[in-house]
Amino acid sequence: xxxxxxxxxxxxxxxxxxxxxxDRIRRRVPPAPDWVTTGIGxxxxxIEPARGTLDVVTTDTLVEGIHFERSFVSAADLGYKTLAxxxxxxxxxxxxxxxxxxxxxxxxxxxxxxLDTLVGGVLTLANRHQVALVGGNITRSSGPLVLGMTAxxxxxxxxxxxxxxxxxxxxxxxxxxxxxAAAGLACLQRDPAGPPEADGDLAGCVERYRxxxxxxxxxxxxxxxxxARAVVDLSDGLGDGLRQLTQACHVxxxxxxxxxxxxxxxxxxxxxxxxxxxDAALAGGDDxxxxxxxxxxxxxxxxxxxxxARGVPITRIGELTTxxxxxxxxxxxxxPLPPGYQHFETAHAPPAPS
Amino acid sequence: xxxxxxxxxxxxxxxxxxxxxxDRIRRRVPPAPDWVTTGIGxxxxxIEPARGTLDVVTTDTLVEGIHFERSFVSAADLGYKTLAxxxxxxxxxxxxxxxxxxxxxxxxxxxxxxLDTLVGGVLTLANRHQVALVGGNITRSSGPLVLGMTAxxxxxxxxxxxxxxxxxxxxxxxxxxxxxAAAGLACLQRDPAGPPEADGDLAGCVERYRxxxxxxxxxxxxxxxxxARAVVDLSDGLGDGLRQLTQACHVxxxxxxxxxxxxxxxxxxxxxxxxxxxDAALAGGDDxxxxxxxxxxxxxxxxxxxxxARGVPITRIGELTTxxxxxxxxxxxxxPLPPGYQHFETAHAPPAPS
Numbered sequence: 060x061x062x063x064x065x066x067x068x069x070x071x072x073x074x075x076x077x078x079x080x081x082d083r084i085r086r087r088v089p090p091a092p093d094w095v096t097t098g099i100g101x102x103x104x105x106i107e108p109a110r111g112t113l114d115v116v117t118t119d120t121l122v123e124g125i126h127f128e129r130s131f132v133s134a135a136d137l138g139y140k141t142l143a144x145x146x147x148x149x150x151x152x153x154x155x156x157x158x159x160x161x162x163x164x165x166x167x168x169x170x171x172x173x174l175d176t177l178v179g180g181v182l183t184l185a186n187r188h189q190v191a192l193v194g195g196n197i198t199r200s201s202g203p204l205v206l207g208m209t210a211x212x213x214x215x216x217x218x219x220x221x222x223x224x225x226x227x228x229x230x231x232x233x234x235x236x237x238x239x240a241a242a243g244l245a246c247l248q249r250d251p252a253g254p255p256e257a258d259g260d261l262a263g264c265v266e267r268y269r270x271x272x273x274x275x276x277x278x279x280x281x282x283x284x285x286x287a288r289a290v291v292d293l294s295d296g297l298g299d300g301l302r303q304l305t306q307a308c309h310v311x312x313x314x315x316x317x318x319x320x321x322x323x324x325x326x327x328x329x330x331x332x333x334x335x336x337x338d339a340a341l342a343g344g345d346d347x348x349x350x351x352x353x354x355x356x357x358x359x360x361x362x363x364x365x366x367x368a369r370g371v372p373i374t375r376i377g378e379l380t381t382x383x384x385x386x387x388x389x390x391x392x393x394x395p396l397p398p399g400y401q402h403f404e405t406a407h408a409p410p411a412p413s
Numbered sequence: 414x415x416x417x418x419x420x421x422x423x424x425x426x427x428x429x430x431x432x433x434x435x436d437r438i439r440r441r442v443p444p445a446p447d448w449v450t451t452g453i454g455x456x457x458x459x460i461e462p463a464r465g466t467l468d469v470v471t472t473d474t475l476v477e478g479i480h481f482e483r484s485f486v487s488a489a490d491l492g493y494k495t496l497a498x499x500x501x502x503x504x505x506x507x508x509x510x511x512x513x514x515x516x517x518x519x520x521x522x523x524x525x526x527x528l529d530t531l532v533g534g535v536l537t538l539a540n541r542h543q544v545a546l547v548g549g550n551i552t553r554s555s556g557p558l559v560l561g562m563t564a565x566x567x568x569x570x571x572x573x574x575x576x577x578x579x580x581x582x583x584x585x586x587x588x589x590x591x592x593x594a595a596a597g598l599a600c601l602q603r604d605p606a607g608p609p610e611a612d613g614d615l616a617g618c619v620e621r622y623r624x625x626x627x628x629x630x631x632x633x634x635x636x637x638x639x640x641a642r643a644v645v646d647l648s649d650g651l652g653d654g655l656r657q658l659t660q661a662c663h664v665x666x667x668x669x670x671x672x673x674x675x676x677x678x679x680x681x682x683x684x685x686x687x688x689x690x691x692d693a694a695l696a697g698g699d700d701x702x703x704x705x706x707x708x709x710x711x712x713x714x715x716x717x718x719x720x721x722a723r724g725v726p727i728t729r730i731g732e733l734t735t736x737x738x739x740x741x742x743x744x745x746x747x748x749p750l751p752p753g754y755q756h757f758e759t760a761h762a763p764p765a766p767s
Contacts, residue, residue, distance in 0.1 A: 097575055102471065103469045108467070108468055112462075116459075116460060116563070117456065117458070117548065118516050119550050120516045125552060125555050126552070151457070152456050160471070162516070193470065194471065200476060200479070200556075201556065203554070203555045203556045205476075207561040209563035211470065219451065222454075222455050223455075307454070307455070
């Protein structure tokens with residue numbers, strides 16, 4: 060890392076130009092590990108695969124006006140979150156993340172300082188997980204800010220966690236809590252300044268929306284001890300994740316509504332908005348928890364993962380069934396599980412209160 | 414591959430939704446090679462690295478209104494070109510392409526049929542180079558169509574071609590011809606219908622702009638016989654490529670203007686527009702040729718690459734120098750080499766005629 064040239068006030072990315080922008084990023088990035096043989100600045104990056112592992116590749120893109128609003132997501136949060144979203148996908152495959160490449164599509168009027176903090180946000184989370192930023196490309200946007208990222212991880216062949224493989228009777232478990240990010244987003248949409256500081260629970264939801272914690276450790280633990288038969292990450296809500304997993308496994312599921320671990324602040328917020336907290340938590344995206352199908356025979360192995368999860372709760376919420384329906388079991392009886400977020404069909408938020 | 418469900422007239426990507434769009438892509442994609450252990454449809458793709466090779470990773474993004482206009486670049490061409498741009502980067506590293514992941518950011522009003530043909534354009538070139546489409550993500554755009562792609566290739570450690578490593582006295586060679594894509598683009602900007610069919614040379618320029626041919630074969634040949642000391646691809650023009658290569662090598666260069674292989678149709682078009690063909694060809698991007706620095710001692714090895722290039726001309730245009738200036742040598746004397754395209758500073762076109 061070398062020092063960044065100071066920016067004059069008001070300098071935009073358009074003022075600096077591509078070469079200077081790449082140079083600013085290069086100066087920020089810590090020295091690459093020695094298995095990165097060519098890093099930022101060539102036609103492509105060159106990486107030595109980890110011995111005995113497979114490459115795991117995922118890509119995700121956040122679009123201004125669709126996935127975030129710059130009025131309430133800072134550039135630093137945006138960089139952090141884009142990486143978190145990608146790491147979550149790798150975690151759901153049991154992979155250890157290694158490198159990322161960035162695609163920056165920037166409005167020319169964007170402040171150059173915002174690009175610095177955006178890259179800073181990426182690097183904050185990258186350093187925590189020892190992920191190397193090895194390349195990317197920068198281009199002008201004719202419209203919104205678009206931040207694309209591809210992450211590559213490594214996993215041993217027999218440790219890969221796919222969505223398929225779950226069987227009827229497998230228990231369904233979910234990491235962490237649900238609904239927090241959706242409540243945080245809805246709260247920001249109401250007031251971009253966010254909740255009063257005194258409201259710690261709701262502030263936690265907003266933080267959750269802005270800086271989700273990908274379950275990298277739990278994903279690699281699950282891969283290592285082979286407790287799970289199928290795993291998916293909950294980027295678009297439990298309803299969506301459960302649909303993806305059961306379709307891949309050709310099974311159905313029953314979810315016990317009372318067992319779903321709804322975030323405390325989110326539950327309270329949904330209630331004050333006149334919404335059903337369970338429906339909102341099932342539909343709400345952006346939590347980036349893992350949904351795991353565990354055969355009963357692997358209960359003890361799985362208990363070991365739960366003990367090593369460093370305080371992240373892992374909750375049993377139901378089981379896979381032979382019948383391919385998705386059923387939500389509540390005190391008032393069984394009903395179909397509400398769907399999750401679909402990128403072309405609904406807004407990225409819980410349903411608005413009526 | 415299975416048959417695609419027929420689309421009703423006027424159906425948009427917004428009408429179909431994410432799951433149906435992914436399904437349409439999955440049906441188009443040929444069976445993955447057996448080293449792809451998990452392909453489209455899971456949280457991430459899983460790939461077995463090729464034995465004894467390093468991974469080479471590059472990403473490029475094409476943005477509507479910046480890199481292309483839908484009025485004169487078809488969806489099929491756009492898909493094709495996005496892959497070509499990425500393969501060109503891999504070629505410049507000496508790598509054999511293996512897999513790509515796609516990031517589709519689509520206006521909701523885009524015709525679903527256009528997405529089919531876009532993916533068809535990707536697959537046309539992918540099949541030619543035996544590249545597997547293994548994953549990606551689809552999201553809505555709040556503005557322009559943005560097509561991002563990350564490509565991963567393989568190269569043996571001692572065959573990596575970086576930009577650095579060239580030394581004073583090395584000969585500079587360029588594949589193919591220059592200026593064609595820039596002339597093609599300028600011609601389309603004048604008339605989106607393109608040139609009259611009878612004008613084969615200019616039609617060739619337009620085709621060049623729409624469907625550039627990445628120099629995959631020449632790149633891997635160069636890596637294999639180690640004739641080259643430095644290679645860069647000319648995505649943003651010879652002026653820019655030469656600047657990148659010489660900066661990485663800490664050298665300068667002299668280019669013989671008369672030797673620069675300007676495309677025949679482009680030369681004629683630039684002349685009729687009152688432009689200097691040499692300046693226009695040096696500044697024009699999108700040709701995706703390779704610039705290669707070859708030590709004199711490797712001339713015979715390099716001649717072998719030229720013989721195996723299947724009719725693609727490879728032309729000597731100058732040499733690297735100790736002095737770090739970039740000099741263009743012409744009949745009228747020496748002058749500084751004009752710069753190439755910079756993504757934040759100029760339009761993606763040759764200078765407009767005055």
